[in-house]
Amino acid sequence: MRDWSTMPKAELHFHLEGAIPVPTLWELIEHHGGDPVIKSPQQLVDFYAYRDFAHFMETWVWMNTFLRTYDDFEFAAEAVARQLVEQNVVYVEAFFSPSDFRRHNLTRQGIALAIRAGLDKVPEVEVPLIVDLVRDRGPEGTSATLDAISEVAGDARVIGIGIGGYEAEHPPELFVDVYRKARDRGFRLTAHAGEAAGPASVWGAIKTLGVERIGHGVRSAEDPALVEYLVEHQLPLEVCPTSNIRTGVVSDWESHPARTLIEAGALVTVNTDDPAMFHSSLAGEFRVLEEIFGLDEETIKKISLAPAQASFAPPDSKQRLHDQITAWWD
Template identity: 35%
Template sequence: MSHTPNVAGLPKAELHVHIEGTLEPEMVFALAERNGIAPPAPTVAELRARYRFRDLQSFLDIYYANMAVLRTERDFHDLAAAYLARCRDQGVRHAEIFFDPQAHLARGVEMGTVVRGLAAALEAARTDEFSAELIMCFLRDQSAESAAETLRLAEPFLDRIVGVGLDSAEVGHPPSKFAEVFRRAHALGLRAVAHAGEEGPPEYVREALDVLGVQRIDHGVRALEDPALVARLRTERIPLTVCPLSNVRLAVVPEIAAHPLSRMLAEGLVVTVNSDDPAYFGGYVAQNFAAVRDGLGLSTNDLRRLAANSFEAAFLGDERRAQLLAEVAAWPSPPDGSG
C-alpha cells in the first residue's frame, strides 16, 4: 500500500459541526435513562439502523426527534464534553460549534440551560493548544419572528457566543427571510455564517452574502452551478465549510468519488473539510479528510491547503492563526523530531 500521511495528525479547525449532530446513539439511550424518558427506538442497533437518509429532511426528522433526550444543563455539558474529547484524536486545534436553541426551547428547555451547559464544557477544554467557540443557529424553517425572539433570549449570554448561523430545511426558506435578525446580530457585534447551497440554489449563497452579510458559507457546493458566483467566492476569498460524508449520506452527491471538492480546490476556493453531524454520517472530521484523500486522490499539498484554509476561515486572533498556519506548513513532520 502506498504511504498516506496520517490525517488525524494534521492540525485543523473544525468550523461546521452541529453539537446536536454529535449525539451518538449510545448517548441517546444513556440520557433517556438518566432523564426517565422513553428512548426513540427499542435498541441502540435499531436506532442506528434508521440512519439511512434520502435527503436533508429525512435526516432532520430523526435529528430533532433524538434531541428530546437533552433536558438539563448537565446533558448539554456532557454532549459537548464528549465531542471536545474526540477533537484531541482528530487533530482539531480550534472548533466553532453550532447549536440549535429553538429545537430545545420548543421542548421547554431554557436558553440558559443550553448555553451554560455547552459553554462550561468549552471553558474546561480550552488550553494553550486548543480553543473552541459557540455559534447559535436560527432554524430557517421557523419564522423570522421566532429567530428574533431567540436572539433576544440569547442576549444575556453573548459573552459565550461568537456568532450566529442559519440551518435546517433549506429549500423554500431563502436567507432574505432573516435579514432583520442578522442585522440585529451584526449590531450586537456577533459574527455571521449561514448554510446555503447545500440543497438550495446558488441564489441562496448570493443572498447569504449580500442580504445577511455572512463571513462564511456553510456547504456552498451548489455554488459551482454558477460560474460568476464561483469567480466572486474566489476573488473575495469567502470560505466554504464543506462536509463530504454529509453530502454523500444526504444524497447531495452520489458518492465520495464524485464529490466536487477537488474542483473547488482547483478553482482556488477557500474550501474547508468538516463533519456536520458526525454521529449520523459515519465519521468525525479526520474520517472526512481520509474519505476525500482516498476517494478523490488528494495530495499532501491539497490536505495542507484544506487545513490552512480552515485556519484562514476561523474566527481567530492574528497571532494564533499565524502559529497554527506554521504548524500546517510543517506537516507531516516526525512526532518526536527524530526522523
C-alpha cells in the same frame, strides 16, 4: 499516504448536537426512560441512515428530544469535546441550535451556558460557539433567539450566528434584519446555503445577509459566475463532503461538486457537520480528499490550513493554529 489521525485539525462547520457520540446519546435515552423504537446502541447506529435530507432533519429533531435538562447539555458537550481531543481536533467553531428549548422549560441562555460549562471541562480543545438561529423559526423566532443569546454571548463565548434548517423553504432574504442586528452587536456571520437549495441561496446569503463564510456552498458549482465570485473574493466555504453523501444532497462521490470548487481555487475548508449522525470523522474527510478526490499533497495541505485563515478567532489564535498545523506537515 499520511496518517490524518495524527494531524492537529480544525473545523468550522460542526453541530454540537449532531456530534454527540452514540454511547453518550444512548445514556441519555436510557436516563430518560428509553425509546419505543430504538432499543439498543446498535439500533441507534443503524437508525442513523437517511433516505433524503428531510429524513435526516426528522432524525435530528428526534435525537434532540433526549436533551431535556441543562445537565444533559453539559454532559453531552463534555463528551463531544473529549471525543474531539481523542481525534486530535484542536479548534472547532461549533453550532448549537437552541430551538426546541420550550418543551422542557429551558431557556436559550441556560442552554448556551450549560454547553459552555461542559466544554470548559475539556480545555485541551478550543470550542467557541456559533448559535444556529434555525431558519424554520422565521424572522421573528430567529430574532428572539438572537436577543436571548446576546445576553450571555460573552460568558458562553458565542462568537457568531448561522441559519440551519430547511433552506429551500426559508431563503436568506427573510433574515436581512436579524443579520444586520447580529452584525451591529459584533457577531460574526455565516449561513447554510447551497446545500439543500441552489446557487440563488448562496447569492442571497452573500448579497443580502453579508455573510463572511458559506455553510456548505457546494451547489455553487452549478453557477460559473458564482464560482468566479467565490474564488475572486476568497469567501470561505464550509464544505462537508461526507455529510452531502449521507443526506443525499449529492448522489455519489463521482459527482461531488467539492472537487470542482477546490480545482477552481475557492477557499475550501472540510468539515464533518454532524459526525456522530453521519458515522464520520475529520480525519476521514481528509482521507476523502486524498483517496476519493485524488488531490495532491500541496492541495490537501492548503485545505488543512484553511480554517486558520477562515476562522472567526482573533489574529493571534489564527496564527497559533496555522503554526501548529504547519509544524505537523514539516
